[in-house]
Amino acid sequence: MPRYPQIDCLRGLAILGILLLNIVSFGLPAAAYLNPAWHGLPSTGETVLWAVLNLFAQMKFLSVLGLLFGAGIVFQLPRGPSWIRHRLLWLVLFGLLHGILLWQGDILLAWGLTGLAVHRVIAQSQDNASLLRTGILFYLFGVGLLAVYAAISGHTPGSDWLPQPAEIEAERTVKLAGGWLAIDDRFAQLDGRLAALLTQYGWELAGLMLTGAALTRKGWMLGQRTPEHYRRCYQILLPAGLLITGLGTVLQYFTGWDFRWSGFWLQIPGELASPLLAVGYIALLHAHWQRLSTWRITASLTQVGRMAFSNYLLQTVVCTVIFSVMGYFMQLTRLQLLAVVPLVWLVNLVFSSLWLRHFRQGPLESAWRWLTAWTTRS
Numbered sequence: 001m002p003r004y005p006q007i008d009c010l011r012g013l014a015i016l017g018i019l020l021l022n023i024v025s026f027g028l029p030a031a032a033y034l035n036p037a038w039h040g041l042p043s044t045g046e047t048v049l050w051a052v053l054n055l056f057a058q059m060k061f062l063s064v065l066g067l068l069f070g071a072g073i074v075f076q077l078p079r080g081p082s083w084i085r086h087r088l089l090w091l092v093l094f095g096l097l098h099g100i101l102l103w104q105g106d107i108l109l110a111w112g113l114t115g116l117a118v119h120r121v122i123a124q125s126q127d128n129a130s131l132l133r134t135g136i137l138f139y140l141f142g143v144g145l146l147a148v149y150a151a152i153s154g155h156t157p158g159s160d161w162l163p164q165p166a167e168i169e170a171e172r173t174v175k176l177a178g179g180w181l182a183i184d185d186r187f188a189q190l191d192g193r194l195a196a197l198l199t200q201y202g203w204e205l206a207g208l209m210l211t212g213a214a215l216t217r218k219g220w221m222l223g224q225r226t227p228e229h230y231r232r233c234y235q236i237l238l239p240a241g242l243l244i245t246g247l248g249t250v251l252q253y254f255t256g257w258d259f260r261w262s263g264f265w266l267q268i269p270g271e272l273a274s275p276l277l278a279v280g281y282i283a284l285l286h287a288h289w290q291r292l293s294t295w296r297i298t299a300s301l302t303q304v305g306r307m308a309f310s311n312y313l314l315q316t317v318v319c320t321v322i323f324s325v326m327g328y329f330m331q332l333t334r335l336q337l338l339a340v341v342p343l344v345w346l347v348n349l350v351f352s353s354l355w356l357r358h359f360r361q362g363p364l365e366s367a368w369r370w371l372t373a374w375t376t377r378s
Contacts, residue, residue, distance in 0.1 A: 017060070027332055047253065084115075090372055
């Protein structure tokens, strides 16, 4: 499979970028991920931080990864459907183990299951324009389902939005105790995660994968347009995406993150804007790649992207040690958690640099490839 440094760089940037949001899931109760007022109104500093991340990061880097996953399926097509199917089945298993044994915020299971659902659509599609339209329609259908949930949901928040003190203490006990108690808790959450994937989020994720595959086949994802073309793209997409997600962000603030509005309805602008911003970020990189490719940080991001799978799980290991083993869960504010992020990034960057001096692939990438080859031959 050919390597495209722009794709690796984007993947590395996205893997590091998702930690800006995931760090909250590691260090605070689950409700804090979407609701900064989970334990009362946040301070001015925390409100500003939430707003900035909501504008530029929330769902945006995940959307970039979804688009890149679709590109990855296109790259794997020459190996045949059996190879792709086995590769995705192994990803599902990795996701199950990761989500049950280490962290309930795993995305690998969702990525693997959705990939199994769409890879044949990508392989059999002969019309890139039709594939692109299908991806957009799938994504919009997922957003529409979110609106349906908003219409039928009650106005009383649950523990996933506004937990009671006893529920917070129970979550803290599980996080710090670890072991079988934590494994049992994560296993109990598995059915809810699968239900959300099947009934709403999976449609959006499938749409992103199909869109990424179509843009890759057109050469757009690979930087095969002129810098002027990409410049026009991000000059349109970034302001439009920021305007839409900015509206939702402002309204959430002025409603005081009230569950009736912020729990569902005001998540919709962000959902609509995330693909626009994700594609805008990709266009921004391609437009300026000639200059960016000479920077040392770009080379480092490219190395992280080449080992994205290993680095994603490495983030889980490092954060589990910090917040569960060392006991820092609920000991840091949202602002203080942000200071931990560069330390984890440094671990990713150093690990990638040292590993790739001696090996062509990351350790989990190599294991994934070997397991896929083994079961495909069998």
